[in-house]
Amino acid sequence: MADQGMKAVQKNNFSETFRLFYEHESLSKKDIAQTLGNSLPTVSTNLTTLLERGLILKDGRFTGARGRRADRYILNPSAFGCVGLEIFREFVSIVLLGANGAVRQQHQLMIDFKNEPGYYKKISQEIRNFVSDSEFDEGEIIGLGVGVQGLVSSDGQEILYGKILNMTGVTTDVFQRYLPYPVYFVHDADAVAITEQHVAKRQADAVYLSIGEHLGTAMMVDGQIYHGTFGSSGTMEHISINSKYGRRCYCGRRGCLETYASISALLHGRTENLDQFFELLNVGDEKALERWNSYLDHLAHAIVNLQMFADNTIVLAGDLARFINQDTLQRLQKRIAKISPFPEIAAHLEIGKADRYVVAEGAGLPYLQAYIDSI
Ligand SMILES: [Zn+2]
Incomplete structure (x- = not known):
């Protein structure tokens, strides 16, 4: 038993050391000893x-005041890679992340979304070609994460609610049958929050407003997306206080924040882009x-409401952020x-830092990140 216990400590130690490299650009032996004790x-x-x-790699020496x-x-960013995909109505975006989480390669394919096998087969083939053109062998790819406009099951294997692209009930099997590595779904608003948290190296809790064609919201608590006990927390875009006379939402109700604070609300059916x-x-x-002022009025109301139940930094992210x-x-x-109602309590607003994809x-x-923790 004692021996097993020691092995567990050593393994933990090893994982922690590797995780530290994911969190820091570079480290010395002393940095690691001091941080992990x-x-x-x-x-x-x-x-x-x-x-x-x-x-990991040895990358020269530190200079300056480090004795x-x-x-x-x-x-080593090339140690392994992970593919990320986002599905839009008229195209898909594909990125290849290195082991350090940075984007190594990106690609966009114009293709009309169709919820049918031929569509998923074509995308899977495109992903395999994308990987074969990269620095990675297929065996070095640990998985594919698919960002979808909808709520996903807690195991990431099924879309529970996907009205925007009519994807409700779709499982990862549509891709999995063509790919040799695990596939999982991520709610797109969660994905925006995860990227923003990563890019800004933010440790503190935050609420993310992903303002795109549609509004998405997500809460980051203790470094994790907060889904709540039953899984659907963080869908504040469908909070409504005027469900009888408010604007009509794609969810079937009226007056949701989505219908006032999304880009669709700002452009209001016009053919112009941002x-x-x-x-x-x-x-x-x-x-x-006039439209911009009215939009900002509504956005301010949305922010005040969100602040009522989570007084954290609120990050305005998504396409509108730029x-x-x-x-x-x-x-x-x-x-x-x-x-x-509490004007003396300031709202802590920040602008999203993430760029494309x-x-x-x-x-x-x-x-x-889960793979890194498992090493
Ligand atoms: Zn709604």
């Missing part, structure tokens, strides 16, 4: 094994300004102060 000989043994297994020029170690809208706004178009600047945040803050990236990251 391990002895230097233990750290040396773990480093040797990690180097032998190709999981002796200590060896610098980094995670770039065109903000061009109008920038040249002082009065109608555009059009939001500090001036917009100030205008939102003013509105919030006017309507909040946000959902595909966030779909790949959870499996990658």
Whole structure:
């Protein structure tokens, strides 16, 4: 028993050491010993094994105020990879994440969504070609995460609610039969939160508003998406306080936040895109300004409501994020102060930092992180 206990400690130690490389750009032996409270000989043994297994690399030496020029170690981004996919109505985005979670390669394929076997077969083939053109062998790919517009089962194997693309009931089997590595689904709003948390290296809890064609929301608590006891927490986009007379939502109800704070709500059935809208706004178009002000009013209400039950940093992410600047945040803050029941409590707003392929990236990251923890 004692021997088994010791082995468990050693394994844990080893996993923790590798996890540390995922969390830091580079480390010295001393950094690891100090962070984990391990002895230097233990750290040396773990480093040797990690180097032998190709999981980390020696990357020169540290310079400057670190005393002796200590060896610098980094995670080997090519040790293994994970694929992330996002399905849109008219195209798909595919990314390949390296072992450090950074995007190594990306691709977009124009293809109309069809919930039928030929569609999933074509995408799977495209993914296999994408991988074979990469630095990775297929055997080095640990999994495929698929970001979907819908709620997924807790094991990530089935779409429980997917009205936007009519994907309710679809299981990962539609891809799995064509691919040699595990496939799982991730709710797209969760994927945005996961990417944002990763890119900003944020440790604190946060609420994410993913403002795209549709609105998505997610709560990050203790580094994990908070799904609640029964699984569907974090779908605040369907909070409604005017279900009788509010705007009609795709969920079948009325007055949901989705119908006021999504990009669809801002563009309101027009054929223009966001770039065109903000061009109008920038040249002082009065109608555009009216719509923008009305949109910000509604967004402020949405934020105040979210703040009522989770007073965390609220991150405005998704497609709209690149059009939001500090001036917009100030205008939102003013509105919030006017309507909040607790105006003395400031809302902590931040702008999302992630760029393109946000959902595909966030779909790949959870499996990658779980895999790292299993090493
Ligand atoms: Zn709704």
